[in-house]
Amino acid sequence: MVPYALIAEPDPHRAAGLLSLVAGEGLEGVLARDGAEAQEVVRQRNAPALLVTDLALPRVDGFTLLTWLRERKDASATQVVVVTAFDELRVRAWQLKDSLGIHSLLSRRAPLDAVRETVRRVLAGQRPLPVAPAEPSEEDERRRLERIAAMRLVDEGPPEEELQGLVTEVAHAFAVPVALLTLVLGERQWFKAHVGLPPSLARDRGTPRDWAFCHHVVQGKESLVVPDATRHPVFRDNPLVRDGIVGSYAGAPLVTPAGEVLGTLCVIDTRPLMLGTEDLAALRELARRVAGDLELKSRGHPALQERGRAPSDAAPTEASALAQLREAIQALDVATMLVAPGRRPFACNAAMAEMLGVPADRIPGMSFDTFCQYVEGLSASPSGRVPELDLAAESSRGLHLTLALELPRPRRVRWVARPFPIPGGVAQLLTLIELGGTAPREERERGLRVDVLTGLATRRAGEERLLREIGRCRRDGLPCGVLLVDLVGLGRINMTKGFDAGDHALRDVARRLDGVGGAAGFAVRWEGGAMLVALPGLDAVAVEALREQLLAEVDAPRVHTATSMVEGEEDPHDTLARVHAAMARAKLEWRSPPLTG
Structure with a gap:
């Protein structure tokens, strides 16, 4: 079987760079977006010649992936390069490098040329040259804390009603008991808004910074997911984990336009958290918008001041909420449709119209059932079966399906429907996310989610x-x-x-x-x-x-x-x-x- 390099990387832009890098070294590059997908690739193709992986992977983290890989007899010759944004995870991996079979550990802030040179030396069996990461300076941290103070984000009053509503919706959308909007301060993390916390933490509205998973997000300026904290070599001894408060974690940074990370928007469960890359992308997008709103509010932006007023004649209506959402989805590159309460297709963006080969203004005139029939008419399934297309149950965190489109061109897409409340009822965002090419070899490598022979889930x-x-x-x-x-x-x-x-x-x-x-x-x-x-x-x-x-x-x-x-x-x-x-x-x-x- 042809030697290949496995890239375990959820970020598509970084993944593209790493795939190009290994191709330059004469290896076939295979991408896995999370640890579970990486395991599936190895099961299908046997162990790779080279694995380049992050440690903070969705579904199965990098530590678990490496432990699993080293238990395989065919992986003894696999070279491993770890590239991660999180310093404490990298330090722990260095301590375990012999048992995990790690040949080099790099910061994500390392220059691409340094990564390329490291890969070359590892493949040649040479000792990698030490690479000093561009670590955040004390001056950067000082400016970050000054920015939080200048924005007057920390106060002793109760959490703002609008932000409380946000974290409640986030917890519901991700089907978790706890969601937090945190600010990471000098010695502690402070909960600006929270839902689902034990009474003691809710009363204190914070924890020591040393306990905070969110500290790692701020330090790395990256989203962090810990699918199972109870087994994680960095987090399993955390007091919040030992007390059964945190069993799993996913957090996205609140990044200001100037690039400072104020804190996080995060979700927590007491059990393993099986979020995929699409879920993390949604969490990142929410965090970006919240950070932008906090920035505008701190400047006294008129639109946000108006939003904070509550006279009865200014209360949002279903029509106004849908109109605002219609404008928002037009800026998205992902194929997206807004479905109004009552299963009414309300609007779609240009990406959705292009993917389905239908004018954007035609979709709002369809019933939702007609829309599903139209998509089914574009679909192809080797088994003759098409998944039952539908919206998500309003009490669920979403519906996920995989289907093949034959027209306007062959492709595999992920159908994701997510419910959320608006004035007047529950609306849904339906997105169609392209999963990649349909070449048989690529499908084998990525692993089909629908079994070709039976039409059942893989x-x-x-x-x-x-x-x-x-x-x-x-x-x-x-x-x-x-x-x-x-x-x-x-x-x-x-x-x-x-x-x-x-x-x-x-x-x-x-x-x-x-x-x-x-x-x-x-x-x-x-x-x-x-x-x-x-x-x-x-x-x-x-x-x-x-x-x-x-x-x-x-x-x-x-x-x-x-x-x-x-x-x-x-x-x-x-x-x-x-x-x-x-x-x-x-x-x-x-x-x-x-x-x-």
Whole structure:
């Protein structure tokens, strides 16, 4: 197999630079936007010759990725270069460099030429030259604190109602219990607005700066995501983590037009946080807008002064809110449509019109169902199935689907619908995010989220969704079941009747499973002839009834089945291990039925 360099980098602009850099060294570059995607690439292609990675990756962080990689027998020769903005993460990685197999650690502030020279020396087996990062100076920190003071952002009064509303909406949108708008001061972080904090922290409105995850965001001037703080070598001993307040974290910097970082807009959960790159991009955009509003307010900008008044005749209406949002989406490069309360397409931007090949003024005249039918008409699916296009449930943090568009040109896109309240109801932003080219090799490397043969979610997509559903069920106090289904004798079918017959049998099983768990359930092509059905909200009795129903079906391919329930606070991977063990027992019992007298 052709040697390749794996670039684990969520920022598309930096990723493009790194891909160009490794191409100049004669390596094929493969991009992964997060740690889980990097793992999937390695599973499909084996270990790379070179890995260039950040340590703060979504879904699976860089430390976990490196630990996992070094457990693979084929990764002993993989050269690793870490490039990260976060000094304390880099220092900890240096302490663990031997066990993690790191050959060089660089600050993201290092010049590109230094990164290129480091990669060359690492690939040649030479000792990298030391690179002194351009560290923030004490003078930069002094100016930053003076700017916070000059803007008069810290006060002893209660949090502003407008900002409280913002963090409440952010917590709801990201389905987390805690959201904060923080200012990082000299010795502490201060919560300018907050929702979901324990009473003691809410009363104090802050913590020591040494405890603050947000300190790292300010120091690195970058968004930081910690998918599982309880296992992270830098954060697991943090007092907030030990006390069970922070289990995971994602924060984006509040950056002024002059480039100073005031603090963060961040979200926190007590459990692992499975945010993707699109989620982080949305958080960054919100933080940018909040920082701009704080800047304007500090200058006494008339528009913001008017916004702060509350006479009844100036109260925002649904029409005024939609009009402002329509103007805002026109500036976005991502294909975006604004859907008004009542599922009414209200406006779309030029990027959406270009992607779908339809005039922008035509979309507001459609019903939402007509719009979905139009998109389905542009779609192509190798399995003949198109995901059911819809808006998100108003109580959810969003709907995510992946589909292939055949027209106006072939491409794969991510359909993301997010609800948010406005006067008069709940509106939604629908975005279509292009996932890259449709060349077969690129699709294999990036990992399809929809299985080509069955049309079900792939294992990677299914694991991600399953973890989210388990977290949601735990928060809502609901049960969550798992059903594993394995086609009997797939290998024998392929050998005796041909692979077309085996594929037909797999598609038959997939059709039986798709939708079997109701609106909340979903099926996943797990591996080989095995498919997993997640059943959030169903108890053990209901899960067993579904299993027996599958086994009782006639004129259908025979299947092995096994079930398991998520128990308490166990790791979801332990749940999967138990259902796999149950499946192994079921197969053994089928091959060796009990003797009867």
